[in-house]
Amino acid sequence: MKKIFALIIFGCVMIACDSGDIIVTSFDLEDSQLQLCGRETKVLFATNSEDVYESMSLLVSGNEISSEVNKLRTRPGSVEIPLNNTNRLVYRIYDDALPTSSSNPYFCSDIPPSEPQVLEEYKSSTRGVILITTIFRDETNDADADGDGVSNLIEGFDLENGEHLDSDGDGIPDYLDIDDDNDNVPTRLETNPSRDPVVMINDRDFRDTDEDGIPNFLDADDDEDGSPTRNEVNEDNRSTPNLYVNAANIPYYLDRQNAIFLENPVYLENVIQNRRIRTYVELRDFSLIKQDGSGEEIKFVEYNLGFYDESIAVILSRGDEEDEGNEEEPEDEDATEEGEETN
Ligand SMILES: [Ca+2]
Ligand SMILES: [Ca+2]
Ligand SMILES: [Ca+2]
Ligand SMILES: [Ca+2]
Known part of the structure; x- marks a missing residue:
C-alpha cells in the first residue's frame, strides 16, 4: 500500500519554488522518532532537512490525547481519535532548515519564529482517524521492568504465554513486584x-x-x-x-x-518508578489538502507517522493486577534504540 501511494504522491507533488527550482517530495517522513511538546494542544512532529526541508506534525487537543493516552499508559493497547478541525496533520515545506532541538520553537512556541518561511503547506481534512497504540518496551527477557536489579527472565517472565511467575501469590507477577x-x-x-x-x-x-x-x-x-x-x-x-x-x-x-x-x-506500596513505554501513531483513511487554494487533495489509506518514548511511574495494587494510574507526569525519554537497556 505504501508503494502505491508513494507513486501517486510522486506524481502529484512537484512544487515550483520562487527560485525556479523543482522540489519533489514523497512525504517520506514515515516511521520517524517523533518529538512531543505543547500543553493545550499537543504537537507530535518529525522533520527532515536532507534533500528537502520539510516537516510532518500532528496537532491534537491536549485534553483528548491526555485522557485517552493515559489509559494506554497503564494498559497497553490501541485507541482511535478522529481527525477534525482541532486534531490535524500538517505537512510543510520550508525555504531553509528547521531547528533540530527537542524544544523546537517552530512547533513548541506559542508564537513560532518567522524563519524559515513556509513554501507549501498541506493540512488534513475532517475525514479519517488517528490510531494510537502503546507497548511496554521493558517486557523483554533481558529488561528489568520493576527496576529491582533482577532481570525479567530470572523473575519468571513468560514472553511466550504470559503465564508469569508470582512467587508470593499477591496478584503481581514477580517481574513487576518490587x-x-x-x-x-x-x-x-x-x-x-x-x-x-x-x-x-x-x-x-x-x-x-x-x-x-x-x-x-x-x-x-x-x-x-x-x-x-x-x-x-x-x-x-x-x-x-x-x-x-x-x-x-x-x-x-x-x-x-x-x-x-x-x-x-x-x-510496601508497589511503585515502579520507570516503566518504559513506546507510543506508535498512525493515521487511517485521510486526505491532505494543499493550502494554496487549488483544492489539490491527496488521499491516504494509512500512514505510519512514527513513535515516541517515555518513562512513567506506575503503581500496582496487590490482590488484583489493575494499575491504579500514573504517580507523576511522564517525562520524555532520551532517544534510545529499540531493545537497548539502560539498567
Ligand atoms: Ca526485576
Ligand atoms: Ca526471620
Ligand atoms: Ca507477587
Ligand atoms: Ca522481599
Whole structure:
C-alpha cells in the first residue's frame, strides 16, 4: 500500500519554488522518532532537512490525547481519535532548515519564529482517524521492568504465554513486584551477596542467608529463625529495613540467633518508578489538502507517522493486577534504540 501511494504522491507533488527550482517530495517522513511538546494542544512532529526541508506534525487537543493516552499508559493497547478541525496533520515545506532541538520553537512556541518561511503547506481534512497504540518496551527477557536489579527472565517472565511467575501469590507477577516475597524488604535490598552465603540462579549469585537454597528475595523467613521477615522489620523502617539492627549492627531479619516478633500488617506500596513505554501513531483513511487554494487533495489509506518514548511511574495494587494510574507526569525519554537497556 505504501508503494502505491508513494507513486501517486510522486506524481502529484512537484512544487515550483520562487527560485525556479523543482522540489519533489514523497512525504517520506514515515516511521520517524517523533518529538512531543505543547500543553493545550499537543504537537507530535518529525522533520527532515536532507534533500528537502520539510516537516510532518500532528496537532491534537491536549485534553483528548491526555485522557485517552493515559489509559494506554497503564494498559497497553490501541485507541482511535478522529481527525477534525482541532486534531490535524500538517505537512510543510520550508525555504531553509528547521531547528533540530527537542524544544523546537517552530512547533513548541506559542508564537513560532518567522524563519524559515513556509513554501507549501498541506493540512488534513475532517475525514479519517488517528490510531494510537502503546507497548511496554521493558517486557523483554533481558529488561528489568520493576527496576529491582533482577532481570525479567530470572523473575519468571513468560514472553511466550504470559503465564508469569508470582512467587508470593499477591496478584503481581514477580517481574513487576518490587517485593517478590511480600516480606516488606524490597527485592533490590535482598539480592546483594554481601558476606552472606549465596545461591546461584542463571549464573548469578543471590544472597541466601539461611542457606536453604531459596534466595532471600524469595524467602519469607530469610534467617530461618522462625519469625517471618516481615515481623522482624520495624514498620518505621519499611523503606530502609536494614536500619533496624541488633547490637552487632546486623538487621534483625538477618540475625539467625535472635527472633523478633512485631505485628506488621502494612505492605510496601508497589511503585515502579520507570516503566518504559513506546507510543506508535498512525493515521487511517485521510486526505491532505494543499493550502494554496487549488483544492489539490491527496488521499491516504494509512500512514505510519512514527513513535515516541517515555518513562512513567506506575503503581500496582496487590490482590488484583489493575494499575491504579500514573504517580507523576511522564517525562520524555532520551532517544534510545529499540531493545537497548539502560539498567
Ligand atoms: Ca526485576
Ligand atoms: Ca507477587
Ligand atoms: Ca522481599
Ligand atoms: Ca526471620
